[in-house]
Amino acid sequence: MNTHTNTPAVEIENLSFAYRNQNVLEDISLKVPHGSFLGLVGPNGSGKSTLIKCVLGLLTPDKGEVKLNGVPVKKFDKWSEIGFVSQKANSFNSGFPATVFEVVSMGLYGKVGLFRFLRKQHKEKVREAIAQVGMEKYAQANIGQLSGGQQQRVFIARALVSDPAILILDEPTVGVDAKSVNNFYTMLRELNNEKGMTLILVTHDIGAMSEYVTDVACLNKCLHFHGDKQVFEDNKEEMMTAMYGHEVNLLEHNHDHGHHHHHHDHDDAGREQA
Amino acid sequence: MIDVFFQYDFLRYSLFTGLMIGFLAPFLGVFLVVRRLSLMADALSHITLTGIAFSMLLGRHVTFFTALNPVYMGMVFSVAGSLLIERLRFVYRFYKELAIPIILSAGIGLGVVFISLADGFNNDLFNYLFGSVVAINQTDFYVVVSLTAVVTGLIILFYKELFFLSFDEEQAVIAGIPKMPLHFLFMVMVALVIGISMQIVGILLVSALMTLPVACAMRLARGFKQLFFYAVLFGEISVVTGLVSAFHLDLAPGGTIVMANILLLIGTIILTKKQSL
Numbered sequence: 001m002n003t004h005t006n007t008p009a010v011e012i013e014n015l016s017f018a019y020r021n022q023n024v025l026e027d028i029s030l031k032v033p034h035g036s037f038l039g040l041v042g043p044n045g046s047g048k049s050t051l052i053k054c055v056l057g058l059l060t061p062d063k064g065e066v067k068l069n070g071v072p073v074k075k076f077d078k079w080s081e082i083g084f085v086s087q088k089a090n091s092f093n094s095g096f097p098a099t100v101f102e103v104v105s106m107g108l109y110g111k112v113g114l115f116r117f118l119r120k121q122h123k124e125k126v127r128e129a130i131a132q133v134g135m136e137k138y139a140q141a142n143i144g145q146l147s148g149g150q151q152q153r154v155f156i157a158r159a160l161v162s163d164p165a166i167l168i169l170d171e172p173t174v175g176v177d178a179k180s181v182n183n184f185y186t187m188l189r190e191l192n193n194e195k196g197m198t199l200i201l202v203t204h205d206i207g208a209m210s211e212y213v214t215d216v217a218c219l220n221k222c223l224h225f226h227g228d229k230q231v232f233e234d235n236k237e238e239m240m241t242a243m244y245g246h247e248v249n250l251l252e253h254n255h256d257h258g259h260h261h262h263h264h265d266h267d268d269a270g271r272e273q274a
Numbered sequence: 275m276i277d278v279f280f281q282y283d284f285l286r287y288s289l290f291t292g293l294m295i296g297f298l299a300p301f302l303g304v305f306l307v308v309r310r311l312s313l314m315a316d317a318l319s320h321i322t323l324t325g326i327a328f329s330m331l332l333g334r335h336v337t338f339f340t341a342l343n344p345v346y347m348g349m350v351f352s353v354a355g356s357l358l359i360e361r362l363r364f365v366y367r368f369y370k371e372l373a374i375p376i377i378l379s380a381g382i383g384l385g386v387v388f389i390s391l392a393d394g395f396n397n398d399l400f401n402y403l404f405g406s407v408v409a410i411n412q413t414d415f416y417v418v419v420s421l422t423a424v425v426t427g428l429i430i431l432f433y434k435e436l437f438f439l440s441f442d443e444e445q446a447v448i449a450g451i452p453k454m455p456l457h458f459l460f461m462v463m464v465a466l467v468i469g470i471s472m473q474i475v476g477i478l479l480v481s482a483l484m485t486l487p488v489a490c491a492m493r494l495a496r497g498f499k500q501l502f503f504y505a506v507l508f509g510e511i512s513v514v515t516g517l518v519s520a521f522h523l524d525l526a527p528g529g530t531i532v533m534a535n536i537l538l539l540i541g542t543i544i545l546t547k548k549q550s551l
Contacts, residue, residue, distance in 0.1 A: 056448055079450045086444060096308060099497035106441065109434045110449030118434070142496055158445075226302055 007070040009166050009198040015064030017050055024050050026222050028064070028254045034165070037192040037199040039213035039229075041206050046220040049087075049204045052170050055200075056084060068166070080111035083159030083167040085152075087174055094144045100154050101139045102131055107161035129161035130154075131188065134153060149180030156187070166198045167191065173205070185212045206240075212231075276518050281405045285409040287519060288474065292527075294328030294422045295466065295471045295483065296513030300491075300505035302464050307492070308501075313479035314461075316361060317374045318352045318468050321381035323477045325351025327388035336394060343414060344402070349444050349469030355381060356461035405476030405528030407521050418470050424464050432456060437498060474517070476528035483509060486535040493546040508538050 010032040017025040025047045025202055032038050042048050053059040055066050057073040066073040068082065086105075102265050104126045111116060117128075130139050133153040143151060152172055175183045189212045191197045202223060210216070216232040218225040225232060275527075278283070279289040306312055329347035332339035334517055339347075355377050362373035389399065401409055410418075429436070438446040447453055464484075471480045492502030516531030 030282075058444070077450070084445065084448055093308075093310075093441075097492060097495045097498060098437075098441060102437070103304050103500050104443070106434075106438045106445070106449075108447075110451065112434070114435065114452075115431060140496065146537050170295060192306070 003195060007034075008067075009036075010034055010200065011067040011070070012051070012055070013065050013067070013165045015051070015054060015061045015066065017047070017054060017059065017061045021223060025054075025061070027217070028223050030217060030223060031164075031227055032198060032200060034198050035192070035196045037189070037212065038201065039206075039209045039216045040160045040200060040219060041188045041204065041209070041216065042219035044204055046204075048204075048219055049170055051219065052168060052200075055168065055244075056082070058259060080108075080162040081165045083107075083162065083164035085155050085159050085167070085169045085172050087171045094151075096144060098143055099140050100130060100135060100143060100157075101126060101147070103143050103154055104157045104161055107158035111162045125161055127155040133157045147180075149184070150178045152176055152180075152184065159254055160191075164197070166200070168200045168202070171204070172201070173203070173208075181208055185209060188212060275522065276514075277520065278357065279518070284408050284410065285521070287412065287415040289514075291410045291415060291418045291470075292474050292513045292517045294418055295467075295474055295512060296509040297482070297506050298422055298425055298467045299471050299483040299489035300434075300509035301502060302425070302460075302467055302497075303488045304491075304501055304505050305436055305460065305490040307441055307466065307485055311537040312481070312485045313371075313374045314356075315464065315468060315484040317381065318355055318377040318387070318465055319472060319477045319480045321355035322348040322352040322465075322469055322472060322480075323402065324385035324388065325349070326382045326477075327385045327392065330398070331388045332393040332437075345358060345414070345469055345473055348402075348472070349466055351381075352465035352469050353462050357458075358467045359467040360419075360458070360461065366451070384487050401476070402472060403476050403478055403528075404526035405472070405474050405479065405531070407474075407517060407527050408466065410485045414470075414473065421466055421470055425467060428459065428463065432459070435458060474513075474527055475531050476526065479532045482532045482535060483513075486532070486539055490535075490539050490542045493542045508535070 008031040010030075012028055012030040015021065015025060027049065040048055040051070050059060054061050055068070056074070057076065057146065059065075060074075067074045069078075105122075106119060107129070108125065121127065122179050127136075129141070132154050135150065135153050135157065135197050137263040138146060138154075140151065143154060146154065156169075156172075167188075173184060176184065185208065185271065188199055188201065192199050192214070200215075201209055210229065211228055216225065217223060217229065218232075225235070226240055279285045280355035287453075293438040301314070306314055325348035326344040327338055328351070329342065333344070334340075339370045359377050359472075360378055363370040366372045425444035432467075435446070435451045438449065438451055439453060439456060443453065468480050468484075471483060475483050487505045487508035488501070490508045491501050494504050495501040512531050515534045517526070517527050519534075520527035537549070
């Protein structure tokens with residue numbers, strides 16, 4: 001799990017992505033070393049989710065390349081080493097009759113593989129992951145009956161159950177109350193400190209995350225800043241102006257956002273075609 | 275009351291076939307309902323009718339088809355229809371649900387043309403529409419037995435993948451689960467089960483047997499595995515009560531099975547009034 005080598009956990013090289021001739025990402029280069037906790041911030045529609053989808057191989061960039069543990073994403077096949085927690089609202093039907101235990105088990109399905117069943121030791125792992133996020137009491141409850149913060153914990157457990165070396169979280173705290181958000185970030189910091197897990201946290205909420213992360217990257221089409229958290233804190237004002245400052249962006253903002261949603265569909269269709 | 279079903283071969287075949295259908299239809303229906311594809315069963319059952327009408331029409335001119343149970347041609351149409359729906363869901367990717375009414379009306383339209391060409395309705399066709407207690411012969415029965423074994427085996431084998439895809443398609447794809455082959459396999463199974471189920475419940479009501487027991491189960495189940503348990507339980511109860519009452523009251527079983535299902539549904543809704551899903 002804790003593979004401290006010189007190869008970065010995630011390496012993005014000169015990546016560009018356009019949708020219908022609209023540039024969404026321009027020439028992004030970014031290295032995420034093993035054991036770091038990166039906060040990837042940017043306004044809505046800045047291309048954060050698109051970048052993550054390129055990293056996960058769900059979208060193919062027009063230019064540039066993504067490497068996971070030094071392996072180009074097209075050839076990467078150890079997906080159980082990557083945990084991903086998406087924006088809950090996007091991909092989850094809250095009326096779905098599945099228990100917490102069943103949902104967390106899904107995190108092992110890719111690792112267990114086709115034509116195989118979950119064994120005793122797998123079930124034990126599931127119980128451990130549920131305990132790790134403090135949801136033991138709810139193991140047999142339907143996921144739809146839980147609060148937003150509790151559901152998010154369950155999805156973290158699902159991502160953790162396969163012992164990933166890299167955990168990517170895309171706006172995980174949307175719709176979660178403030179107190180749970182802090183507990184949640186504390187839990188992430190522990191995973192980073194104690195287990196040496198590499199974390200990438202995507203968020204538009206700069207304030208809350210900055211006490212917990214080790215590095216910050218600011219994205220709005222281009223990468224405006226990437227470096228140590230302390231440097232970011234010292235130059236915060238400038239960063240904010242660079243990213244959010246241009247008043248024009250406010251108008252473009254909604255526009256971009258619309259396109260952003262198209263992306264989901266676009267990408268959906270792309271996979272169906274595949 | 276039920277003992278008469280064990281005195282005659284044809285009734286025994288119907289009862290056993292009914293029991294297998296009461297298991298298979300809700301079993302697959304669980305996945306249809308949670309993926310919000312309940313209406314898919316309707317579209318496919320209508321296209322099955324087209325195949326049956328086509329087979330009957332051919333039977334007037336080609337001896338091979340006169341002897342063949344038209345249900346098999348129905349199954350072929352149903353499988354083809356499920357593939358067309360998938361294509362259309364891709365063509366209208368922002369309005370995926372459009373694929374269902376398109377295929378449904380195309381199926382009925384073409385079916386009506388075939389029926390007219392074959393000189394209109396006859397008693398056989400009536401049985402295919404509303405079901406029959408006497409439709410199953412020994413060969414059909416063995417087809418149903420083998421299909422039940424194959425479908426059950428495949429669902430158990432791919433349970434975890436189908437479950438993951440139904441719950442969260444994006445995550446499932448990231449985890450490396452082969453979405454398209456599994457979806458295709460699932461649709462073919464649905465098409466085949468609709469084909470065999472309609473001999474008992476009839477085309478117009480086959481989708482009810484795939485969705486109503488699941489609708490009951492949704493009110494009670496804690497977790498996905500329980501959903502299967504309750505859905506199959508309600509499916510079996512309605513098939514048995516429906517078949518027995520159809521025989522004794524001389525009614526079409528499609529109607530009685532669905533009415534039994536509706537009564538169970540009303541019952542569970544009243545009993546679980548407090549929760550909302």
